[in-house]
Amino acid sequence: MDDLAPPPTTAAPTTAAIAENLTRVRDRIAIAAAAAGRQPTDITLVAVSKTKPAEAVRAALAAGQRIFGENRVQEAAGKFPGLRSDYPDLKLHLIGGLQTNKARDAVRLAEVIETLDRPRLADAIAAAIEKEGRTPTLLIEVNVGNEGQKSGIPRADADGFINDCKSRFGAALAGLMCVPPLDEDPRPHFTWLADRAARHGLPVVSMGMSADFDIAIACGATWVRVGSAIFGSR
Numbered sequence: 001m002d003d004l005a006p007p008p009t010t011a012a013p014t015t016a017a018i019a020e021n022l023t024r025v026r027d028r029i030a031i032a033a034a035a036a037g038r039q040p041t042d043i044t045l046v047a048v049s050k051t052k053p054a055e056a057v058r059a060a061l062a063a064g065q066r067i068f069g070e071n072r073v074q075e076a077a078g079k080f081p082g083l084r085s086d087y088p089d090l091k092l093h094l095i096g097g098l099q100t101n102k103a104r105d106a107v108r109l110a111e112v113i114e115t116l117d118r119p120r121l122a123d124a125i126a127a128a129i130e131k132e133g134r135t136p137t138l139l140i141e142v143n144v145g146n147e148g149q150k151s152g153i154p155r156a157d158a159d160g161f162i163n164d165c166k167s168r169f170g171a172a173l174a175g176l177m178c179v180p181p182l183d184e185d186p187r188p189h190f191t192w193l194a195d196r197a198a199r200h201g202l203p204v205v206s207m208g209m210s211a212d213f214d215i216a217i218a219c220g221a222t223w224v225r226v227g228s229a230i231f232g233s234r
């Protein structure tokens with residue numbers, strides 16, 4: 001992920017429209033949870049605000065949303081400190097591929113890093129935790145489709161990496177995350193991820209975006225990451 005170029009800021013809907021979109025997404029979560037025999041409170045909504053201005057995040061905060069996802073450290077660093085001073089209970093998740101040289105900023109800035117995906121990044125995050133005296137919650141991203149250009153640990157290496165990270169980070173390692181291939185049925189990928197988390201006793205399964213979060217909930221997602229259905233297209 002190129003973190004050097006400034007991210008383009010894209011237009012966001014009005015404050016009222018963002019509040020309405022949030023209500024609609026929360027309703028869809030409740031319906032999908034009920035259909036799966038689960039409680040809506042078992043599902044955490046991560047509102048993905050990448051490329052959207054701080055005012056859009058503010059609109060979601062005013063509507064009660066507190067958990068946000070960003071994919072670039074620099075963009076998050078520009079947007080969130082100001083919002084945090086007004087909303088101290090805000091939680092920031094980093095959901096984009098993370099460069100090792102951004103690990104320290106990531107550890108300083110975020111409550112959750114969802115994209116731990118290789119041993120060298122684990123080293124960098126461990127060093128950053130030591131230096132910052134602050135331990136974010138960590139998820140391992142799995143490249144469930146084994147796609148060439150995609151971040152995430154390959155499926156075949158997942159068990160070994162999960163075990164290493166468990167012994168290294170303890171309970172800070174909370175679960176697994178994935179983004180399945182765009183052009184495939186996500187179900188087998190979602191099911192594989194939920195099963196893998198269960199086998200390792202990891203409580204969090206982060207999967208599902210605007211187009212497929214209902215399916216992800218049916219397959220066992222505990223966190224869904226929803227951007228465009230809340231903040232408009234990018």
Ligand SMILES: *Cc1c(COP(=O)(O)O)cnc(C)c1O
Nearest residue numbers: 048071095209210225226227228
């Ligand atoms: C952008 C993004 C999302 C949200 O995608 P939408 O389709 O806008 O809901 C979720 N997860 C990751 C990793 C993303 O980069």
